[in-house]
Structures are given as structure tokens and as C-alpha cells.
Amino acid sequence: MSIPAVATRGLGKRYGRHWALSDCTLSIPAGLVVGLVGPNGAGKSTFIGLMTGMLGPTTGSIEVLGGPAPNSPEQLARIGYVAQGTPIYGGLSVADHLRFGARTNPGWDAALAARRIQDLGLDLGQKAGKLSGGQQAQLALTLGLAKRPELLILDEPIASLDPLARHEFLQSLMAAIAERELGIIMSSHLIGDLEHVCDYLVVLAGSRVVLDGPVAELLACHHLVTGRRRDGTSLPPGVQVITQSHTDRQSTFLVYSTVPVIDATLAAEPVDLEQLVLAYMGGAARTTPALEVQR
């Protein structure tokens, strides 16, 4: 098994008396596109702050690409970070930003940066503060990609963009991944943004990890089951109810089961990622032990 992108053990971060992230133990495989999903305030930015070394943990430990959270030039060079709101220096030109990247990163890929700026149609002499929000995000992404990291971490990169700019941003991110080996961890409070791009999902709710696993596996193991009104306990053995809803005549369950749910009185259908994430964010317990058994 290769070195995970991010491995944590009992990781927690407290601000005063409030735990922004608590009891987080997980291992995110390298080389995947990982979605970090949760409602606002669930701890996504805190988790990303800990991964990028912007913050230090209150408890527990974190390893990124087998090393510490970036604190040395060598480790910083391996990990790219596009922060929330995609900050850029408003008073400096696009060319200044590229020069900044070139001067501060030993692995800087000037050709890649130049090509991306050209493809985006950005004017090198333009002040970055005068660019549109989408262009600013693309410039920040260019800086993150051209330093040639092994892992690129993005915190809500598209939250403030309009739908077209979102689409373009994700498209250019996917194009960059297609070109080379690069792991991505990207957070969003909207699962819809990540649904079509993620291989792996981590769901945070109430400062805890409530679900994590490969997307394909998560979808294969969860089912939407509908039948005549009944109690959750009357479902076949081995089936774990995540959420349930009832009308006068009918019951609907979102269930976790590693085997197909076969019951003549029930209709089972696949879930989509949005239903799944919403169910877990609604306060369901974490089910990774079962998933780990299956892996």
C-alpha cells in the first residue's frame, strides 16, 4: 500500500472551548481526487488548515504524504494550497504573480504557467485585483499547479464563483490532473460541485468525520429501499438503516449493506451521492468500521 495523501490519528483542533474538529482518524489514499464535504462550520477549513500547516493540532497527529504538515521548504514544495477565497495580491500584475511563484518554488514549471495564462486569455500586465472572480481563482490555481506539487489542496475554490466560472475552474483542474500524477483534496459545502469529479469522499458534520470512502464503494454499499409501511427492525439481517421516512402507507429507508438487499416486499434502488451525503450530514453515525472490513 502506498503512502497515504493524508493520515490522521485522533486529530482535533479547539478554539477556546469550541472544538472545530474532533477525534478525526482516517487515511486518505494518494493520487485521488478527494472531496471534503460538509455544511458551513463543519470543520472543513480547520481540517484543511491542519493539512496545510496553517494551523497546528490541539490533539492527535497528522501526516501529509508521509511527512509532517508542511513546515520546511522541501515539504512545502510537495504540497500545493489554494486557500479559501483564492487570495491573490490585488496590486500586483499577473506577471508579478508568476515571477513570485518562480522565485519561491524550486520546482516551478514556467512553461506550464505561461501556457495556462495564455489559454485563459489573461493579460500578463493586468493588475490581479482588476481580474474577475473566476480569473482570480484561475490565477491562484495556476500558482498552485505550476509549483508542481504531489498533492494540491483547495479550500472551497469555487464557492464564490458564478456557475460558468465554476464549470471552467473544475474543467481546468481536471485537465491538469489528466496531464500528470497529482492528488487533489478539495472542500465544498455543495456536494453537487464535486459529484462528477471525486474518486473519494470525506463527509464532515458537527466537527466530526461522519463518512469517508471511495465514491464507487459508497454508492455500491448504500441503497434506497421502499416498501409497505414498516419498522426499521423488520428489514433483512445485515442491513443497517441510515435514515428512514414514513408516510401512512409507505416507508423509505436509506440503508447500508455490503450485499444486495433481496426481499420480495421491498423495492431497492441505487442512491445518488447527494442523497447519501445529505443522509449522513443529517446526523447519522459514522460507518467506516464496516467499510473497512469490506476493503
Next chain:
Amino acid sequence: MIWMTWRQFRPAAIAASATLVVLAAAVAATRPTLLSLYTSAGLPACHTACASDASNFLGSVRSSYTGKIFWAGIGIMYLVPAVIGLFWGAPLIAREIDSGTFRLAWSQSVTRARWATVKLTMIGGATMLTAGLMSLLIGWWSSPLYQAANQAGPNTFQISRLSPTMFSTTGIVPLGYAAFAFTLGAAAGVLLRRTLPAMAVTLAVFAAIQVLVPMLVRPHVIPPVQTTHAVSAVQIGPAMIGAHGLYSLGLLGISGHPGALILGNRLVGEAGQTLTRLPSACDFGPPDSAFSSCLARHGIRIVVSYQPASRYWELQSAETGMYLLLAAGLGGLCYCAIRRRQRAA
């Protein structure tokens, strides 16, 4: 990182250079007028007993527009460190925190410790260079005045390099002030994490320091000299008389010690005892020779504590060193606070 720090600082560097050029032009344009007054007072030819020529010169400067230029120079030297602290120091890091760009800077392959070090030392160096050049220009312009003041003794212009108002605007002390104001601004920015509050705190603290140090610290950095003089050997100004009697005479100067900074005095009787009231025969009227000779007749002498003018560079070095130490401490505070964000928020 050095290139980026320079690139971010470039507009400020251009502004500072332009200010220096304008100042140099103003100095070059107005100094000949000052020199012509110096020449017409006969000072270049005077080698001994020049007090009256020097007084004449100071008087003529005072009544011409060059006197206003002198005060403007002092005003500029007070403003420079404050402006540097406000506009170079406070935003140095606070603006990066305000706008979130510190995350962009910290995610390049440069440690934040190096980021902070380069920023603080480069801009701190520029700060001291700017203040030093300004002090040099304005000091050069004012040099005939300070020289004449040294020859004239107590003068109506009240020019003296040791005076509380002028000491911190001359010599090397402005470098220390500027370095201190800059790191004070930077530290306030790191701790408050917002540009505007950091600027407000910098201004308040720096203004307080600029008032308190000349009053409370400077006179005592080096223990003052204390000597006993005949009343006729001092120039007496108004007296300070309180509820419990006489406090001290307002001394203008001591004969033979031109430019000394007088810190205090007390009257002593023949037996050396401190007097708290004047002999009834000597009514304190307008300070004149009758009053002085009355005191002398009663065997009264005066004990004066002061900093002699010869200690100017000693006092300058001590105060500059003190500010540079403070600046180094504040710079270290910034450095540690930025590094510590690794562990705490």
C-alpha cells in the same frame, strides 16, 4: 522572497525617494539664505567671544522665514518615524492577514519564518536608511544654527541640540525612532491581525513614547552632572514657588557651559543647607542683576544638575541603542508570533 518583498515595497520606495528628492531640493534652495544671514552676522570671521554675533544671527533667523523652515524641519523629523510606523510597519503583515494573501505566501516553498525575516529586515533597513538620510539633510541645513546656539548660550530662539524638542530630531536618534516605530507597527499588526486597529495602536503608543521618553527617561540614561555655582554664574529665569516655599529657579543657562541641558537646581545657604524660601530682603521680582546680587550678598549659592553639551553623542548613542534594542525585541516578537501560528491558531 527578497524579490517579492521588494516588489510589494516598490510603491512605498518610490514615494520615499520622491520625498527625499523634494526635501533635498528644498534644503539646497533655502540653505544659501541661512548662510547669507550667518555671513552678514560676521560669524565666519569670528573666532573668540562670538556670543553676541551668534545671538544676532539667531535673532535674524528667527525674524525671517528661515526660522519657520527650521521649525518645519523639526516637524518633519517628528513625522517621519510616525508615518513609517503607520504606513510601512502596521500594514506589513496585517494587510496580508486582512486580505488572506498570507496563505498564498505561506503555501509557496518558503517557510513563514523566512518570509517574516526577509520582510522585517529588508523594510526595517529601508526604514532606517530613509530616516537617516532625512536626518542628514535636515541636520546639514540646521548646522549653522546649532553651532551659533552653542556659541550664543541661552538664546531667545531656544535652540539647543540637547533640548527635549530638538534632541530626537537630530543626529542618529531618528534612526532608532524609525526602527522602533516600524517594528511597533509590524508587531501591532501581527497581534491585532487588522490593519486599521494596528495603525491606531501604533500611533497612540508611539506618540506616548515620544512624549514620555524625553520627560522621564532621557535625562537619567546617564546620571546628570551636579555642580555648585555662584548665583552670578547662572542666568536666572522665573522661579517656581509652591505652597511649601521655593522649589527652584527657572535657570536659562550656566556661564561657561553653553548648550547644557539643565534638569534642576536648588538654592543652598552658606552652610550648604537647602533653602526653601528666599531671604525676605531679596524679593523675587523680574529676574535682574539686583535680585542676583541680593542672593549673593546673603551667601546663597545654587546647585545645578545638568547634562553638559559635550555629552551630546554619548546621549545620542545611548538613546539610539535603547530604541534599536526595543525594535529588535518587537521584531523578535513578530517572528515568534508568526512561527507559532504553526501550533496555535
